[in-house]
Amino acid sequence: MSKKLLIILSGVFLTLCIVVGGDAFALKSLDPSGATTGLTVDVSAATAGSPTATEITDQIGKNKVSINMMWVLITGFLVMFMQAGFAMVESGLTRAKNAAHTMSMNMMIYPIGMLAFFICGFGIMFGGVGPLATLGGYDGLNQEFAISLFGHTFGLFGTKGFFLSGVYDVSVFALFLFQMVFMDTTATIPTGSMAERWKFSAFVVYGFFVGTILYPVYGNWVWGGGWLSQMGNQFGLGNGHVDFAGSSVVHLTGGVLALVGAIIIGPRIGKYNKDGSPNAIPGHNIPMAVIGTFILAFGWFGFNPGSTLAGTDLRMSIVAVNTMIASATGAIGAMLYMWWFKTKKPDPTMMINGLLAGLVAITAPCAFVTVQAAALIGLIAGVLVIEAAFFIEKVLKIDDPVGAIAVHGVNGAWGCIALGLFADGTYGAGLNGVAGPVTGLFYGNPGQLYAELIGISANIIYIGALGWVVFKLIDIVIGNRVKPEDELDGLDIPEMGVEGYCGIRLDKNSETPLSK
């Protein structure tokens, strides 16, 4: 017994000696407060502790680029997490018998879209964007296909960076990650409006198209140096079509695709009666939908502030607060509108839509408006989304289970218009090659609003037309819609082979209203 004790005690003593003794030989003394950590000796220099002037300024530049790149990457990770938010919102607002299928679409759009963007989407969108000023100034993305009309250049798409070849540079890769997660946000929007009747194989083909040509071409026009961004430069319309974080590039594109897709695929069985009146098909998991909404709202803190592409651009604090305020007024606006004016009860699914609508609407103007304007923009978005959802369902007779068209399409357009109205001229000098800051109609510059309207129209026309072609093509070759028996029975087994809620008894056909 005492021998064992002796061995243990000597082992403890030996360890203590090593630990304490080790410190006795350390070059740096203990620093619990951090006051003496991070000194001249840490500046990269040929002789540590005595950096030359150039080495000091090099380190400063490196730190600046490093802060910017870290910001871009971390906000990019936040936006990636929004994929989970979309998955939960869409699955929560659709029926349980289709849960595995809805979730699978939202899960697989992430890798499929990423692959498509990697193959040619990034090259098309950013092949000609020019120097990446905030991320180290790499200027190899300089190949843009443009046409010349009436003495003006119209950049149409980039032609460098396919398969990320020829651009093996740290700045490009940071940009690629950030832009890819934005593209995935667009790609996942139509899965909401086409849920519960979309063939999984047709969805996969769509996923490749959205990442290769649908999203990137319009994205090039706005963010890649293409013609919409140069309308200020070339035609004197404000700073050209400006879209800070993507109301038009991401959300309007997604909304238009959702609209075209929903029209082509048709409404769910039982949604509309013979006289055209709609039936309610309630979602099966409101808690999941609400958590998904919070995940989206959290991810939006990466979406909007991250679009400064610079952690050293301190406007990001205003961007973040504008984003937050708009989400709040969007949700409250929707809540009160339903409660007081529409159905006398605060419908949680509409409050979800209202919060998201506020976020979508502030996405374009977040960097350019006052916080009061942001609150108003969100409030209008909260009411607009409800009216739009009702209009789409009851008048246009388009079945949109989650309200994707109303949230993303309609409010994406409203966001750009709001920028054209409310931009207050305190930021954005030099954007898109125009010396002045971004200023809207209410601050004396109607040109910006015209540029926004042109941008919105170009989106609707291009995405609408090409989206129509893509969906029609898929319909002809493999068919968009599942068989009616599969739709009534639930898509989980016929399409995915796995039930979303195995072991839970679902009365599948009682959830589908009989069309009268």
Next chain:
Amino acid sequence: MKKIEAIIRSSRYEEVKKALHDIDIDFFTWWDVTGQGNDTKHKTEIYRGTVRDTSFISRRYLSLVVRDVNLQKTIDCLLKTAYTGEVGDGKIFVSEIVQSYRIRTGESGDESLFNKD
């Protein structure tokens, strides 16, 4: 032997179960059911602006098989404890059982419903 099928409010179930145990009726089956009643015939709710029919009601369905000697006291107990006085308290149906068996021992008739301890 008689089968008693009682459709009662879910909120009365715990009281009913306790009262049935108190009169030594210890074995029965129950499940949750959805049904239609007169009171909520025209009830609707609105989901995202569209009216939907919510006239269905939720109740608990009890199925007891008892010996003839216990029939009346069981029914009296159910009538007393499942009562609230509001419309929608439920119904009790009594039907005749031709034969019953205990699977473990193979006993039939009254012995299969009778707990000898």
